[in-house]
Amino acid sequence: MIFNRLFCNRGILFQNFRQHGWIGILYLITLLFSLPLHIGTEYRDLPQQITSLFQANGEVQILFAITFPVAAGIFLFRYVQSGAPSDLFHSLPLRRKHLLTVNLLTGFIMILLPIWITTAITGWVWAALDQPAFIFGGSSIWMWGLSMSIYSLFMFMLTVVVGMCIGQSVLQGLTVYALLLLPVVVWFIFSLHLQHYLLGYPYDEIGRNAEKISLVLRMASISGAPVIGWELIIYSILTLLFIPLSYVFYAKRQVESATQAVTFTLVKPIFRFGLMFTLVLIGGAYFTIIAPRGSSGWGIFGYILGGIVGYIGAEMIIRKTWLIWSSKLLPKFALYGIVAGLILYVPVANWNGYVIRVPELNKVNSIKLGGERYTYTNGVSLKVDDGPFYLSDSEYMKAVIALHQKIVDSDLSLLDDPINPGMRNDEYVFINYKLDNGKVMKRKYYIPEAEFRQELMTLKQTQDYKRVAYDTYKLEEDALSIGIRSTISPYLKVYISNPQQVREFKELLKQDIMDQTYEEQRSPWQSFAIAEMNQDSSSNDPFQPKEMWNFEIKPSYDRVLDWLKENKLYEQLEFSVDEVASAQFVKQEVNSPGNPQLLYPQSEYVDGNATGNKQVATKNKKIISQLLKRQRSGYQTERDTIYQIKLNVTQGENIYMILKEEDLTEEMKAILAGQ
Structure with a gap:
């Protein structure tokens, strides 16, 4: 009786549902x-085979x-943010723990009831459909209900805890979403800071990882990235942690703090520094x-401007006025500025040894070059097991470490802006060391190829690379088969399905790839064709019946091209x-120092005369034949002269194709000079 009368007070329960029940009803309808x-x-x-119901309209x-749990948290606890309602509720013959319990109970009912009603109706629809658009198991339905319950309860309890520390409803809502985005913003921008001032910092996979640590960004990835166990466990732990925290904060919160921006003195410096440091990074x-x-x-x-704006902004929010000047303002700003400066400086300081650290060969188990790989299976993006990409051949590892050591010993300047590398830094190197102690050491560089040509040549000519x-x-x-299409025209294609021919083609292609010289690997010329290897699919999705891998020809x-000619396939691609x-x-002139441009075949330069330069046309079959045999791949440059070319078929x-001025044959130069 005492529990029902105090902790589950029927009067407050009924009043909450009468006043705020519309939130639960709208949540159910949506x-x-x-x-x-x-x-x-x-x-x-x-029908589409799916592994999670979030693949069916999961973003919505x-x-x-x-949104709805946040609204529930704000409206149910609106009484603690407004002066008169706060005085009224706290004058009732109920302790604060009783008020908090009954409001939490109301919120849990308004959130969980719509979710599990939707789960039950979804199960009924799943069982009743004769021709469903989505194929999934019954476990996916319960997993959806569990996931939505955890996500919603987390948002509700986060809103409640924030509301105990914030005295204004609007600021409460803004703070909730700011806290969800703050780790991502700080991580993303701080990583940008590290990459700019710390040579070799592996700025990679930020986008994918950011989506996993913020429910706001999770909207963009929920349909393509599965909900995994550790994600739900973390949100569950945080939700359970927020419940006792809300009782502790509410017990210590003063009634007079309603309408104040920040209710606790201890929270004010945290709020002030958090806002300031965020704007410092931005x-x-x-x-x-x-x-x-x-x-x-x-x-x-x-950094300095962001710190000044952030500190002043935080002070104005806390004091609720722009009249913030006092004798303590500058000393406090100096203290916060020193702390922020140390956080920025210490990770990039030379004395920490990060930049010059190169592991010894005898302490490295294996090495992988390149970032993470992902595959798309059953509508879900999954990380590919990178175990096979870690190689332990001694020749290969010595070449990687030698290149790394040369980079460290060189005068490679960070002022070349590794965030937006220009054409001087035209070689990408991403090294992953798997060390004896079980850790993985990563380094990422953009380097000038000419300066590291010998080391790159040694590495790229190894068989393992x-x-x-x-x-x-x-x-x-x-x-199953090999499809080959011309790079000049997508309509020129051939298919190889004979098992013997497929084996022969694969073997010859492998030999040609493995016999490439360093110069052939860096060739600027476009490939003759693209070979697409079709394999049996490991996916249950009928929309993805095969796995496909593309290889340049x-x-x-020579081996592959001769084989195509012997089998009467070459002329079908030519x-x-x-x-x-x-x-x-x-002619297209490029002259943009400091702003590299990507040059590639663009029809508007010829058809729309984008440059305004005079066009030169020829019907010379020799020149046309030369054009069909050599065309340059797209590339970046700050200063160059190229020719946009159109072949009228x-x-x-x-x-459409491009050639640099130095690529022109004597016949082409004569035609252009004559005009």
Whole structure:
């Protein structure tokens, strides 16, 4: 009786549902529309196999899960944020723990009841459908209900705890979402700071990991990234932790703190420094990005400006006035500034040894080059096991360590802006060391190829490097068929399905790839064709019946090209000169120091005369034949002269390509000079 009368006071319960029950009703309606109605009315000719119900309109479901519980937390505890209601509720013959319990109970009912009603109706729809658009198991339904319950309760309890520390409802809501985004913003921008001032910092995978630590960003990835156990466990632990915290904070909160921005004196310096440091990072990142190349002063100015704006903004929010000047203002700002400066400086200081650290060969188990790989299976993006990519061949590891040591010993400057590397730094190196102690050491660099040519050549000519870099290990696996399409025209294609021919082609292609010289690997010329290897699929999704791997067929792959000619396939991929009526040339000048431009075939330069330069046309079959045999791949540069070229074909789509001025043959130069 005492529990029902005090902790579950019926009067307050009924009042809460009468006043705020609309939140639960709206939550139920939106969930019903976003899941069971969507599943029941969706039509597909071929049903989609899914492993999670979040793959069916999951973005909308998460949007509701991070908004309605927050609204419930704000409205149910509105009485602690407003003066008169706060005095009224706290004058009732109930202790604070009684008020908190009954309001928490109300919130739990308004959140969980709509979720589990939706779960039950979804199960009924799943059982009743004869021709469903989505195929999934019964466990997926219960997993959806459990996940949505955990997400929603986490958002509700976070809102309640924040409300105990914040005295204004609007600021409470803003703070909830700020806290969800703050770890991502700080991590992202601080990583940007580390990359700019710490040579070799592996700024990688930020986007994917950020989506996992913020429910706000989870909306963008929930349909493609599965909900995994540790994610739910962490949110469950935080939710359970917030419950006793809310009782502790509420017990210590003063009634007079209603309408104040921050209710606890201890929270004020945390709020002040948090806002200030966030703006320090944002200001530094912004001015670093817009700074002219080679300038380091802009970033420092951005840090200082961000700190001033952040500190002043925090003071005005806390005091609820812009009249914040006092004798203590500058000493406090100086103290916060020193702390922020130390946080920024210590990780990038030279004395910590990060930049010059190169592991010894006898302390390295294996090495992988490159970042993480992902595959798309059953509509879900999954990380590929990187075990096979870690190699332990001594020649390969010595070459990697020698290159790393040369980078460390060089005068490679951070002022070249590794955040937006220009054309001087034209080689990408991402090293993953698996050490004897079980740790993984990562380093990432953009380096000038000319300065490290010898070390890069030694590394890239090793068999292990080629096997992983060009995925030749896949050529050792079984394949259903090989599809080959020309890079000049997508309409020129052939298929190899004979098992013997498939084996022969794979073996020859592997030999050509493994025999590449360093110069052939860096060749600027576009490939002759692309080979697509089709394998049996490990996916249950009928929309993904096969796994496909693409391999370039370069002009230097003599074995493969000879084999195609012997099997009467080469001529089916070769574009005939007779099908080209004429060729048009337009000069394009690039002169943008500090702002590298990506150059690639663009139709508007010829068809729309984007440069305004005079066009030169020719019907010379020799020149057209030369163009069909060599065309440059896209590349970046700050200063260069290229020619945008259009081949006018008699049937089908026209062909666009580019050549540098130095690529022109004598015949082409004569035609252009004559005009």
